[in-house]
Amino acid sequence: EPDPLITEVQPWAQGLGDGVDATPYGLPIRFEDDVVRRNVPWLTADPISSINFTPIHALDGTITPQGCAFERHHSGAIELSKSDYRLMINGLVDRPLVFTYEDLERFPRENHVYFCECAANTGMEWAGAQLNGAQFTHGMIHNMEYTGVPLRTLLREAGLPATTDKWVYVEGADASSNGRSIPMEKALDDVLVAFKANGEALRKEHGYPVRLVVPGWEGNMWVKWLRRIEVMDGPVESREETSKYTDTLADGTSRKWTWVMDAKSVVTSPSPQSPIKHGHGPLVITGLAWSGHGKITRVDVSTDGGKTWQTARLAREGENKALTRFYLDTEWTGEEMFLQSRAMDETGYVQPTKTQLRDVRGENSVYHNNCIQTWWVKPNGEAENVEVS
């Protein structure tokens, strides 16, 4: 039967479309309006101090568009203009300094792609399979190309003490006063004071006009609306590094300063929000892998819940502290699958199972859950978040 979409003249082939100025700054076409950030209302007391999730199940490649990159605010996303922006460096420096936004653009700047993952990503899954979709289980992550000035450049502009055992305390301008302590070694390594993401200004919800980028380390340290950098003798032990972002072990003691995000991966499709809709035959299994320790070197995929594994194809060679896309181009004949992925990074680390994690940490850690995820793909192509033996 001939396809009328081909044999009949369609309106879009006959009439006219939008002119060039229909949307001076465009949004995705309406057919894609399901590809949006989503919130889980019961997680937090209200949406002002809350988090939402990147629709990773519907994206491909590695760069996250800013408009659907997850948001986490502690006192809401504020409006701070470039002209009202000030950045202060004080503490144990030779000259306490104040920079305007324009000042920052006069320093030599760099471009880097990094992932930003909230330490609580997958945190709701510690005690068992809970949320049904890669967006909800793994969507507290985004990956962008940042333009900014290395923090070390600004610190040296102010003049640093000779010893390197110092800390820097970084603080935002919003009402939450979110502040974190970073050891000087990291501050001088790869931390970036960023003002552009994916080529354009940061979005309001990502800290416009200036945020900190702390590659490979938990997202809470990527202070938004960055207003102050203080060089100190020791850590402040602020709320966000004591009462939160500490990981309680089974015996009740808690780890602190668990900054690095260990290697992790997830199959983004097929997954509960991205079921298989085509028939039997060729199937592309795809997902994301990342490591706060450096480059992803290999991703293995299992379709039988971890009995056997195949090495997936990396779309590009792994990049330092950035998302890596993997594909397994396979055949599906309608059999039930238990899909898993397992990442390895350049340090030789292998992403652990949930059982391995629980054996060391118990079930109350909240943060840093980088376990292997299982999707149960049923013969009808639908998928569900499950835990398997």
Added chain:
Amino acid sequence: DRFVAEAPEGLRSLTPLEVAATPAPSGGLVAAAHADEAPKDGPLGIGREALPEEVAAWNLDVSPDGTGLPPGSGSVEDGEMLFSENCASCHGEFAEGSGNWPKLAGGEDTLANKDPVKTVGSYWPHLSTAWDYVHRSMPFGNAQSLEPDEVYAIVAYILYSNFIVDEDFTLSNENFAEVILPNEGGFIVDDRPETEYPQWSGEPCMTDCKDSVEITMRATVLDVTPDHGQDEAAAGPAATDAPAETVEMASADTGTQAAAVATDAAPAAAEPAPAPAPAAADPELVAAGEKVFKKCQSCHAVGDGAKNKSGPELNGIVGRGIGSIDGFRYSKVFEEAHGAGETWTPERLHAFLEKPKDAMKGTKMSFPGLRKAEDIDAVIAYLSTFEE
């Protein structure tokens, strides 16, 4: 090429060749940088010296040894009153927490339990953190409004609520370091490099890695996933059948447990659809008011199925009796107005929203008020579109 516009004589664009031939403006700093030339390392002389007053205004952080504390003091007794006024609407009168808002007291000896209760008393290692956080970040929606003496008093009351000090205690910058929190020794520095990395590295198993694979837990049994626009189970019945203990999982990073999830999570009330506006309301004003209302949403719900949060639901508030929602614990001043049969006229709402603490003396609402009269008019217009 065909994108060249026909410009009037004299306004024609320069061709690349002409641009190259145009001399650079004299006096300009034209740097001919080579790609392999590293940026210079020394100071560039950008920025200006921070003035002492400026550093003092922003350098407020307090370290565990008390460095950074301003002089001052506050008693448990004063703290109780201040806490009730400024904090209790979210954290409860006794710091026991309210709804999903953080508990600040209790939870002793629960850290090794299945569901640890993490409070200032049971979990926080340093009192400096509590002082600093109250001082710079609280009350929610009105941060940095408390004077140092008030912060000392509120922190003293939080200590008292945790049975760490007696009721006649006064906290000051001088005795601050003497207060040791019970869980100070409960933290270790990240030991993953020793306890985890060695055992999770090397060549992983590829075949015959396990004998059998059985499903041990399913997300759709809990059914707490929000509807994501697809015709799936997520839109189905709420999780009333789920075994309570399986729902008690850690929520994102609020540190709270999602224990109340099975009952509170029923997602129906999440996004109330606004009722159609009466013809009288100016649609632009209503739309502006909807935006202003975002400031109110953390404590007040409005629309279909709106429930009381830390503030009462606001359906029909314009013209509604003051303090008239059954079951909501109003401040005394509202109960008195209710007893006197008073109602929320637009004028009265206007005055209240402008300066809540002046209009209703003793209100527990921590919101400081809306500065712009047009914002107040807009939010009242918005609220007037919701009927009781």
